[in-house]
Amino acid sequence: MTIPSTQPARIIRPEKDTFLSEENPFEAMMSRFDFAAEKLSLDPGLYKILRHPEKQIIVSVPVLRDSGEVDVYTGYRVLYNTSRGPAKGGIRFDMNVSLDEVTALAAWMTWKCAVVNIPFGGAKGGVICDPTAMSAGELERMTRRYTSAIIETLGPDSDVPAPDVNTNERVMAWIMDTYSMHKRHTVTAVVTGKPVSMGGSLGRREATGRGCMFSTREALKRLGMPMKGARIAVQGFGNVGSVAAQLLAEQGASIVAVSDKSGGIYNAAGLDLADVMQWVKEKRLLGGYPKAEAVTNAQLLTLPCDVLLPAALENVITSKNAKDIQARVVVEGANGPTTANADRILEEKGIFVVPDILANAGGVTVSYFEWVQDRGGYFWDEDTVNQRLERIMTQSFDEVVGMAERHGVSNRIGAYMLAIERVAEVHRLRGLYA
Numbered sequence: 001m002t003i004p005s006t007q008p009a010r011i012i013r014p015e016k017d018t019f020l021s022e023e024n025p026f027e028a029m030m031s032r033f034d035f036a037a038e039k040l041s042l043d044p045g046l047y048k049i050l051r052h053p054e055k056q057i058i059v060s061v062p063v064l065r066d067s068g069e070v071d072v073y074t075g076y077r078v079l080y081n082t083s084r085g086p087a088k089g090g091i092r093f094d095m096n097v098s099l100d101e102v103t104a105l106a107a108w109m110t111w112k113c114a115v116v117n118i119p120f121g122g123a124k125g126g127v128i129c130d131p132t133a134m135s136a137g138e139l140e141r142m143t144r145r146y147t148s149a150i151i152e153t154l155g156p157d158s159d160v161p162a163p164d165v166n167t168n169e170r171v172m173a174w175i176m177d178t179y180s181m182h183k184r185h186t187v188t189a190v191v192t193g194k195p196v197s198m199g200g201s202l203g204r205r206e207a208t209g210r211g212c213m214f215s216t217r218e219a220l221k222r223l224g225m226p227m228k229g230a231r232i233a234v235q236g237f238g239n240v241g242s243v244a245a246q247l248l249a250e251q252g253a254s255i256v257a258v259s260d261k262s263g264g265i266y267n268a269a270g271l272d273l274a275d276v277m278q279w280v281k282e283k284r285l286l287g288g289y290p291k292a293e294a295v296t297n298a299q300l301l302t303l304p305c306d307v308l309l310p311a312a313l314e315n316v317i318t319s320k321n322a323k324d325i326q327a328r329v330v331v332e333g334a335n336g337p338t339t340a341n342a343d344r345i346l347e348e349k350g351i352f353v354v355p356d357i358l359a360n361a362g363g364v365t366v367s368y369f370e371w372v373q374d375r376g377g378y379f380w381d382e383d384t385v386n387q388r389l390e391r392i393m394t395q396s397f398d399e400v401v402g403m404a405e406r407h408g409v410s411n412r413i414g415a416y417m418l419a420i421e422r423v424a425e426v427h428r429l430r431g432l433y434a
């Protein structure tokens with residue numbers, strides 16, 4: 001049976017999604033999905049398929065605590081869509097994990113992988129827990145038990161996790177080991193974001209920040225603005241923000257402000273980034289840095305600059321502050337930093353937005369390279385990784401902007417249209433198995 005592609009769209013929203021909240025980034029995401037689907041005249045059958053997760057797994061994870069007591073945690077793994085290839089998406093350990101959140105994040109991964117055209121579907125997983133209240137041993141036992149609980153879905157050809165909130169390469173190593181023990185041989189390609197010494201990829205740690213740098217470069221090029229001297233404000237000075245800031249400074253940009261959870265620092269003439277990095281290395285946080293003006297995270301967003309790079313949290317650009325943003329370009333390093341209501345305001349102001357599912361896709365792209373290298377058993381040097389990342393990021397940027405221009409929509413809707421079209425095309429070609 002084939003899926004017809006010519007019927008007009010008939011959008012039926014599930015009941016719980018009928019209102020649009022500024023705070024819920026996932027509802028905001030699905031509202032953009034709906035808009036893009038309408039623009040594409042996506043046929044109703046495909047619309048229904050793409051609005052539902054393929055598989056949701058809920059597991060109980062009993063863990064022996066160091067005290068001798070047993071605690072039972074709830075874990076999830078959601079495969080949202082695997083039409084284009086194995087499911088790909090991180091695992092988070094956090095008290096805020098819920099099935100709804102994991103499902104929405106899995107959908108997000110589906111669109112992100114499709115935007116950069118890598119052969120993966122989208123997934124996400126998580127365990128409701130507070131890892132900061134667990135010993136290393138407890139965390140390891142929980143990780144291994146959770147892995148064994150979802151082992152049927154895992155595999156290089158079916159579902160490939162990666163790090164997310166509160167998980168890291170140490171956790172990925174435990175997942176890889178547990179899976180390999182069950183399979184009776186070493187399977188490096190079952191997770192990405194592993195230590196380089198056991199099948200990780202060179203360049204993976206910097207990949208998301210590097211992708212943001214390429215996105216910024218392409219946006220400035222398109223607007224005829226020089227990178228040299230471009231004033232850039234970066235919110236968040238973690239993995240994404242600090243790497244992006246350093247790479248942009250290397251390209252000649254002037255990083256005028258950076259921030260972390262302790263607050264921000266600003267110097268209109270440009271920060272001495274090497275000095276800031278040294279401060280953070282010693283003190284861990286930016287707070288108290290003496291050679292710049294202190295600003296709040298809220299103030300950072302509306303500082304005079306050419307590029308704003310939110311790389312910390314979701315929902316920071318809202319209907320309340322969007323009108324005050326002075327940047328000409330917003331590059332979304334974080335997931336979901338802009339609410340749907342703020343989108344409209346940024347559009348009216350003519351701000352060029354590089355949306356999250358493009359701007360921060362460098363991480364999953366190099367995760368794809370890691371998977372390819374593991375499967376081939378042949379590892380690339382860092383220059384090769386970076387060059388291939390650059391090619392994918394610049395090509396995806398052109399495709400997103402091209403789609404937006406052709407349809408007279410924002411870059412964000414252009415990105416969703418590109419992603420949905422790619423996923424829908426595969427569904428049409430594969431047909432509906434009955």
Ligand code: NAD
Nearest residue numbers: 208236237238239240260261297311312333334335360363
């Ligand atoms: P991280 O934990 O390394 O860094 C987060 C930064 O944000 C830190 O500097 C932290 O101090 C700061 N921060 C925390 N709370 C804040 C607050 N209330 N106000 C301002 N700053 C605050 O995380 P990361 O890996 O850099 O991820 C940042 C964002 O990028 C997240 O939205 C994440 O989902 C997204 N992202 C990350 C990757 C990746 O590969 N690391 C890939 C895609 C998307």
